Amino acid sequence: MAKKRVPKYAHHKPSGQARVRIDGKDIYLGVYGSQESHQRYSELLGEWSRSNSEPIKDVKVRELTHLYIEHCKIYYRKNGEVTGEVANIKSAVRYLNQKFRNLLSKEIDTLKLEAVREHMIEADLARKTINCHISRIKSMFKWAANKKFIDKMVFLELTTLEGLKEGRSMARETDAVIPVPESYIAAVKEYVTSPIWTMIQLQMYTGMRPGEVLQMRACDLVMSGDVWEYHPQSHKTQHKKKLRIVHLGKHAQELIKPYLTTDLQAYLFSPLKGRAEYTSKNYRDDAKAFVRNDRRRYSSQGYYIAIKRACESAEVPHWSPNRLRHNFATNVRREHGIEAARVLLGHSSAVTSEIYAEVDIESARAVIAKIG
Incomplete structure (x- = not known):
């Protein structure tokens, strides 16, 4: 049986429209990047997922991050505009993709998440920023478990990874914020x-x-x-x-x-x-x-x-x-x-x-x- 692939949100450049291909048919969603197009994509993806009797078990990390960001563009909105949290999530999952983008999402465990964290430390991110980024990645896997893209045990294992403690890691510490002279x-x-x-x-x-x-x-x-x-x-x-x-x-x-x-x-x-x-x-x-x-x-x-x-x-x-x-x-x-x-x-x-x-x-x- 051919492996099920997650339909992707794509840009049809000649028309400036967003589109998704489901079961060999192109469906146009509206202006590329617009809230309406992301909303329509999310609805169609949900319908497509429900129409498949078996849960999708072979979603790669790069596919999962793409789907999660599309979800976040709808979820994190204020007054009709995407909030800054979406940019923070993109930054967090970028480090995950740099290490394991071609790996199956179900294969991510605490050791691999620790490797992502070490990658962040090497990039000179501050300890508090790293802890926030790791929490965002965990939230993505929680969402994936709810959507049946992965088994919930994958997410539950990731929750056991504790955050970095002050003075107990190689991560950079930030100075206390003080008034400007x-x-x-x-x-x-x-x-x-x-x-x-x-x-x-x-x-x-x-x-x-x-x-x-x-x-x-x-x-x-x-x-x-x-x-x-x-x-x-x-x-x-x-x-x-x-x-x-x-x-x-x-x-x-x-x-x-x-x-x-x-x-x-x-x-x-x-x-x-x-x-x-x-x-x-x-x-x-x-x-x-x-x-x-x-x-x-x-x-x-x-x-x-x-x-x-x-x-x-x-x-x-x-x-x-x-x-x-x-x-x-x-x-x-x-x-x-x-x-x-x-x-x-x-x-x-x-x-x-x-x-x-x-x-x-x-x-x-x-x-x-x-x-x-």
Whole structure:
């Protein structure tokens, strides 16, 4: 009997469509890479799998990783867009594929998973990153067991591999995250564009995560009273149904006002404005700024790289925008206590009642009114 092969999500380049071949017939799924095409592929794959009376037992590692990533593109979504976790999963399974891509998935055991982990150590990944990547690989095998691609005992064996302990492996340890020295922040001012510098200052005044400041829009602002509110359209704990309100004092408001326009849906900080400023400063007068049409706002990577390059130009140690939250937290905790810092950063411990939530918000507004 011929071996059953898993139908693959493929790109039909002449038409730009995604397609899958099932039982010798090509089925077109929609625009290649779109959410609709991945959703349709997942549905067809499920139907195909159920139509086969016997579970698929000979899925190779490269095929399994392909199928799992397609599943993740549907599962890990927020506001209709794929989240960053998919990129993390791709990075994790890449190391597995580099070692065992042609091996059958059912042949992966703890010794082989340890070999993958050693491969990560040789690639100089940090210990915490390695542990997260190994957990992602285990999750893939759990999914595969539920889909009957492998026997559940394969997954159960992999769960017995413990994570790397601090100081007990050759994996690189990372330094504790500390606030950015104020001199390092001030040093990059002349090497970044106005939108980038404004976002840096906003993080300092509000404790926003980089992703939150990048996606600011006028329609997400409540501009009434002494303290404004910003409700991010997407945030880290959204999938847990947690409320995230960023409070904006007078200094933050003054930073935002020049970027407000009549287009309430537009992102406040546009790469087009930043690129135009950079071009006028560094090129001839008639030079035109080029920005891709889909760059309506800065990406997290673009923001990170802009700061990195500015640090290099200013000849100061590189720092990440994520660390600016630590600056804010340190200042708030010193002046107003740890509870104020917890509320303003959007952290929570246990599920609280609506009454406590209201007290938290009022407390946050009072602190921000003093900080600015």
